[in-house]
Amino acid sequence: MGRLLLIWRLVAGDIKRRPVQAALLVLVIVTTTTTLTLGLALRKVTDSPFARTRAATRGPDVVAELTPPNGSQTRADADFASLRHAPGVTETSGPYPVASVRLTARGIDLPAQAEGRDTASAAIDQPALASGSWIRPGGAVIENGFATALGLHPGDEIRLNGHPFRVTGIAVSTAQCFYPVSRPGVIWLNRTDAERLASQRQPLGYVLNLRLADPNGAEALTSGPIGTAFFNEPDSQSLQTWLDIQHDDFRVIAVDQKALLIASSLLALIALASIAVVVGGRMAEQTRRVGLLKAVGATPRLVAVVLLAENLLLAIAAAAVGIAAGKLLAPLLTNPGAGLLGSPPAPPLPATAAAEVVAVAVAVAAAATIAPAVRGARASTISALNDPAHPPRRRGWVIALSARLPVPLLFALRLLARRPRRAALTAAGLTLAVAMIVASLALQYRIDVHNQAIGYDLSGGGVADRVSHLVYLLSAVLTVLAGVNAIFATWMTVIDARRPTALSRALGATPGQISTGLTTAQLIPALLAAFLGIPVGLALYQLAGGHLQEASPPVLWLAAVIPGTLIAVAALTAVPARIGATRSPAEVLRSD
Amino acid sequence: MEDRAPNPILSATGLRKEYGKGAALVRAVDDVGLAVRPGESVAIVGPSGCGKSTLLYLLGGLERPTAGAIELAGQPIHDIAESALARLRRRALGFVFQAFHLVDELTALENVELPALLAGASPRAARARARELLQQVDLEDRAEHLPSALSGGQCQRVAIARALANAPLLVLADEPTGNLDSAATTEVLRLFDQLRATGQTLITVTHDSRVAATADRLITMRDGAFVDETRLTGGTSRSLSQITGLGS
Numbered sequence: 158m159g160r161l162l163l164i165w166r167l168v169a170g171d172i173k174r175r176p177v178q179a180a181l182l183v184l185v186i187v188t189t190t191t192t193l194t195l196g197l198a199l200r201k202v203t204d205s206p207f208a209r210t211r212a213a214t215r216g217p218d219v220v221a222e223l224t225p226p227n228g229s230q231t232r233a234d235a236d237f238a239s240l241r242h243a244p245g246v247t248e249t250s251g252p253y254p255v256a257s258v259r260l261t262a263r264g265i266d267l268p269a270q271a272e273g274r275d276t277a278s279a280a281i282d283q284p285a286l287a288s289g290s291w292i293r294p295g296g297a298v299i300e301n302g303f304a305t306a307l308g309l310h311p312g313d314e315i316r317l318n319g320h321p322f323r324v325t326g327i328a329v330s331t332a333q334c335f336y337p338v339s340r341p342g343v344i345w346l347n348r349t350d351a352e353r354l355a356s357q358r359q360p361l362g363y364v365l366n367l368r369l370a371d372p373n374g375a376e377a378l379t380s381g382p383i384g385t386a387f388f389n390e391p392d393s394q395s396l397q398t399w400l401d402i403q404h405d406d407f408r409v410i411a412v413d414q415k416a417l418l419i420a421s422s423l424l425a426l427i428a429l430a431s432i433a434v435v436v437g438g439r440m441a442e443q444t445r446r447v448g449l450l451k452a453v454g455a456t457p458r459l460v461a462v463v464l465l466a467e468n469l470l471l472a473i474a475a476a477a478v479g480i481a482a483g484k485l486l487a488p489l490l491t492n493p494g495a496g497l498l499g500s501p502p503a504p505p506l507p508a509t510a511a512a513e514v515v516a517v518a519v520a521v522a523a524a525a526t527i528a529p530a531v532r533g534a535r536a537s538t539i540s541a542l543n544d545p546a547h548p549p550r551r552r553g554w555v556i557a558l559s560a561r562l563p564v565p566l567l568f569a570l571r572l573l574a575r576r577p578r579r580a581a582l583t584a585a586g587l588t589l590a591v592a593m594i595v596a597s598l599a600l601q602y603r604i605d606v607h608n609q610a611i612g613y614d615l616s617g618g619g620v621a622d623r624v625s626h627l628v629y630l631l632s633a634v635l636t637v638l639a640g641v642n643a644i645f646a647t648w649m650t651v652i653d654a655r656r657p658t659a660l661s662r663a664l665g666a667t668p669g670q671i672s673t674g675l676t677t678a679q680l681i682p683a684l685l686a687a688f689l690g691i692p693v694g695l696a697l698y699q700l701a702g703g704h705l706q707e708a709s710p711p712v713l714w715l716a717a718v719i720p721g722t723l724i725a726v727a728a729l730t731a732v733p734a735r736i737g738a739t740r741s742p743a744e745v746l747r748s749d
Numbered sequence: 750m751e752d753r754a755p756n757p758i759l760s761a762t763g764l765r766k767e768y769g770k771g772a773a774l775v776r777a778v779d780d781v782g783l784a785v786r787p788g789e790s791v792a793i794v795g796p797s798g799c800g801k802s803t804l805l806y807l808l809g810g811l812e813r814p815t816a817g818a819i820e821l822a823g824q825p826i827h828d829i830a831e832s833a834l835a836r837l838r839r840r841a842l843g844f845v846f847q848a849f850h851l852v853d854e855l856t857a858l859e860n861v862e863l864p865a866l867l868a869g870a871s872p873r874a875a876r877a878r879a880r881e882l883l884q885q886v887d888l889e890d891r892a893e894h895l896p897s898a899l900s901g902g903q904c905q906r907v908a909i910a911r912a913l914a915n916a917p918l919l920v921l922a923d924e925p926t927g928n929l930d931s932a933a934t935t936e937v938l939r940l941f942d943q944l945r946a947t948g949q950t951l952i953t954v955t956h957d958s959r960v961a962a963t964a965d966r967l968i969t970m971r972d973g974a975f976v977d978e979t980r981l982t983g984g985t986s987r988s989l990s991q992i993t994g995l996g997s
Contacts, residue, residue: 551854551895560862560872567866575854660850663811664864665839665915667832739831743806746846 164459168467171446178435179471181645185431186475186522187482188641190514192634194483197510207331207403214285216331217366218375220402221387222255222394228361230254236390237365243383245369250281252363256354260344262315265307268341271297271317272364273351281366282332284345289326294347296325302335303342317344318354332366334402362394375399423589423697427635429521430586431642434579434649436468436525447533457534464530465523472522476515480506483514549575549653564666568674572654573681580682583646587686588693590639591722593632595694595715599703602710640729647679647730651737658737659745672738676730683726687719756823757784758918758950759808764817766803766973777803778814779973785919788948790941792964794956800973801954802923808952809842809921810834822918839868843912847924849904851896857907858883858892864914875914882910886940902933909940913949920944922953926960938963 172179210216221240225232233252241249254273259266274292287301289311297317299309304327309315313324328345329335336342346354355361369375375398378384388396443464450460484506552574559570573580651658658671699705766778777800785791793801806812808819810826819827822841826834843864851860858879865875883889886906896904905925912920925941926934934957941963944951953960961967962981969977 549854556855556859560859560866560875564867564869571854656850657852660852661863661867662835663809663838663844663850664867664911665835665842666867667835669832670835670867741812743803743811746811746848746850747802747806 160459164463164466167450167463168470171467172471181648182432182435182468182471183475183478185435185641185645186472186518187479188638189429189432190476190479190518191482191486192638193514193517194480194506194510195487195634197513198483198487198506210285210329211331211399211403214330214332215279215281215283216399217250217281218369218372218399219367219378220282220332220395220397221365221367222362222396223390223392224360224362224394225392226360227357228254228355230361230363232392233363236387236392237363239383240365240367240387243367243378245371245374245378246367247370248280248368249365250279251365253365254348254351254355255362255364256318256351257341257359257362258317258344258354259319260307260315260317260342261319262307262309262313267307269303269317269344270341271344271346271351271354273348274345275348279366281368282330284328284330287327287329289324291326291328292345292347293325294350295322296347297322298326298328298345299324300336300343300345301327301329303344306336306342317346318356320354322346322350331399331402332364333397372399423593423635427586427589427638427642430582431638431645432472432518432521433525434582434642434646436522443529443533447536448538451538461530461534464533465526468522468526469519472518473515476518479518480511480514550577552577564670565673565677568661568666568671569677569681571657572650572674572678576650576653579646579649580678583643583679584682584686584689586639586642587683587722587726588689590632590635591686591690591718592694592697593635595691595710595718596698596701596703597629597632598714598718599695599698599705599708599710602714603703603708606708636725640725643679643683643726643729644733647675647733647737650675650678651733655737655740655745659740659742662742663746668735668738672731672734675734675737676727679726679730679734680723683722684719687722690722691715691718756786757820758787759819759821759952760784761808761819762817764804764807764819765815766800766807766812767815776973778807781817781973781975783808783968783975785950785952787918787950789966790945790951790964791953791966791968792961793952793954793968793970794958794961795970797956799970801970803973804970805921805923805952805954809844810838839864840915841918843915843917843920845905845908845912845920845922845925847927849896849901849908849928851904851907851911853896856893856895857888857899857903860896860907861910861914864911868915878914879910882913883907885913885943886910900933901929902936905929905933905937906940909937909944913944919950919952922951922955924955924957925953926955926957934959 219240221237223233223236225236230252237252240246256271256273258269258271260269261267276292284298284300286298289298290296292298297315299307299315304310304324309324309327311324311326315322315324330343333339333343352361367378369378379388379396379398384396447460447464450463451457455463487506555570555574559567559574562570654675658675661671662668695705695709761781761783764778764781764783765776768775768777779800781804783791793804795801803812807814810819810821814827817827818825821837824837826837829837851857852863855863858876861882862872862875862879865878866872870878880889880892883892886909888903888906888910891899891903891907896907899907905928909925912922922941926937929937938960941951941953941960945963945965951964953964955961964981967979967981968975969979
């Protein structure tokens with residue numbers, strides 16, 4: 158008990174003594190665990206946005222559409238009969254009348270499909286409302302992608318073939334692809350209203366939704382004899398399985414869950430690099446404390462336990478905060494926007510996933526702590542007392558090369574050579590962030606090219622929209638994490654190099670030269686990261702299902718990543734570098 | 750206490766340095782005035798904590814005074830921009846510290862050439878000058894050694910060579926023998942004696958009477974202020990062995 162109390166006092170004392178370092182470690186672990194939690198939550202949500210929407214709307218397994226002469230429902234019923242009674246069909250809804258109309262609203266005049274529905278909920282394909290209310294006489298519910306593209310909201314007035322209708326709601330469905338993948342856009346009306354819009358020139362069509370005992374057997378039905386016979390009917394318009402519709406939803410852009418999976422893995426990697434940098438930095442400052450503890454009688458084992466306990470305590474506390482933050486933020490990220498169902502409940506995070514997050518935080522903190530803790534415990538008391546920092550490495554060729562360069566570069570290269578592992582971790586973190594940005598650019602370019610090709614803005618493009626937003630968001634999180642990493646690496650360099658920095662100032666280096674040197678020490682790995690990140694990002698995009706051969710982002714876009722990265726890193730590291738450069742040299746030289 | 754000799758290399762008037770506020774206010778340097786002529790060697794002695802190191806850092810522009818004025822080579826340095834001060838320091842001042850402050854990962858030669866590189870000298874010229882200085886301090890055979898492979902006395906000799914790299918107007922030494930044993934102290938004193946003989950202006954802060962005895966002028970400091978000043982002849986008339994009693 159007494160020993161536990163002693164460990165607690167030593168741990169709490171050190172955290173209090175160096176609150177900024179402790180706070181930085183907590184910040185990095187919170188960021189890491191938040192993103193890991195989000196990654197786990199998002200992965201679950203994005204496993205199947207289509208499936209989620211399909212389940213919520215009781216989506217059909219097969220959708221059949223035909224247009225009989227003069228819009229005769231009797232003829233339609235006869236043509237649909239073979240499908241209704243096909244083996245494996247368990248339930249149907251419809252046939253629903255469909256009128257081809259002209260929609261005018263907000264100065265826009267577009268073709269649309271007005272589908273007549275009942276006010277009662279359908280057993281199959283009941284569109285799920287994103288906002289507003291379901292149809293009523295004189296009211297219209299607009300498909301979400303279509304409404305987003307036209308900027309329509311509940312309460313707006315539209316005209317269909319010149320007849321006025323009030324928009325009562327916005328809804329999603331998986332009986333057809335979302336607009337503009339499927340065109341013309343879909344509007345649901347009261348059945349009577351839809352029938353009223355048909356004309357001699359544009360007779361009514363009909364839609365029948367089927368449910369099968371085995372949804373995965375839908376393809377067998379449509380390509381089997383009954384499906385082929387229906388398709389060969391002169392009135393037949395289309396016969397689609399839910400798999401066709403899902404494929405069409407995804408075909409707009411090939412970046413899907415794989416992108417998210419890869420991005421989550423990258424997030425985990427960059428986070429690990431950040432934690433290793435932070436814990437490594439803390440441990441470098443602990444050598445003297447180890448000497449002091451041993452000088453007053455602490456055993457090597459106690460020393461190791463104290464060092465380990467301190468970082469693990471911070472890691473567990475930060476992981477708990479990170480999990481809570483991740484759970485809070487997850488609903489904000491799971492709104493898929495137009496096309497598919499929005500506002501799902503917050504994705505549940507099972508206890509095993511939470512345990513995974515805590516385990517990752519603890520494992521990384523322990524891995525980064527254990528070697529220096531054991532080394533510190535084994536070190537002789539005198540050498541620990543005399544050696545306030547891990548001795549820097551000597552790279553003779555770097556020293557010789559840097560002597561030929563301007564002072565800031567001389568300083569930067571020598572700083573990098575002192576701590577090559579830290580520079581490598583910074584470069585690795587930045588490479589991943591740059592790669593993700595490049596993948597985002599490739600995705601954006603693909604969307605732009607597609608928009609130009611079809612002449613529509615895909616801003617309401619359902620899955621494409623959702624995936625691109627998620628990729629951008631993950632890129633932003635990665636960039637923030639890489640930024641925190643770069644700032645911390647600079648700060649660690651400032652602390653680690655305080656003596657050579659102060660000495661250089663005493664020998665006549667200006668604060669400007671020192672701060673430029675400290676920033677340049679981060680820009681060198683950043684430059685490497687920018688060059689490496691471009692091919693890595695393109696490979697990542699291709700790996701995630703992108704098609705570079707169809708639309709490869711312009712060289713200018715990719716080239717802009719290099720100065721962009723350098724400017725961002727210079728801006729992020731300027732403040733810690735400036736603080737390090739303007740610190741009183743007398744204070745440092747005297748304290749040593 | 751103020752020396753009014755014409756054209757001093759360094760002069761300070763009404764110099765004050767305070768730390769803290771209110772009840773916790775500490776006046777480390779209190780109304781100090783000093784003028785150092787070219788070629789003069791000044792030793793400042795006093796008990797630990799009397800403010801002598803702080804004074805040295807103020808004179809070298811490593812710390813800003815709370816009040817007072819400092820001129821180096823006729824140029825005020827107490828209120829100039831940090832960058833201008835750094836440039837002035839680079840060509841006019843050389844520092845020798847008690848803890849040597851050599852860069853661990855640089856060899857003796859690389860440590861000595863560092864100030865010249867910072868001052869913009871070509872790598873070749875900086876290297877040549879460093880070799881020449883290491884020869885002067887009798888360490889040419891240790892040029893490629895890292896500080897960890899040198900004795901304390903050798904480290905301090907490297908530090909002295911480094912202080913001379915840009916041929917400064919003034920060398921400021923803070924307890925240069927504080928970390929050295931007797932034999933190493935003698936080596937350093939011999940070097941200081943050589944410096945003085947070549948006309949190098951020198952201010953040394955020390956509590957070692959043997960070091961103080963080599964100076965032309967001895968100033969005693971207590972509680973941040975100068976309390977006594979003695980002009981010595983020993984520095985110019987007696988041999989080093991007589992002063993130190995250690996033999997030369």
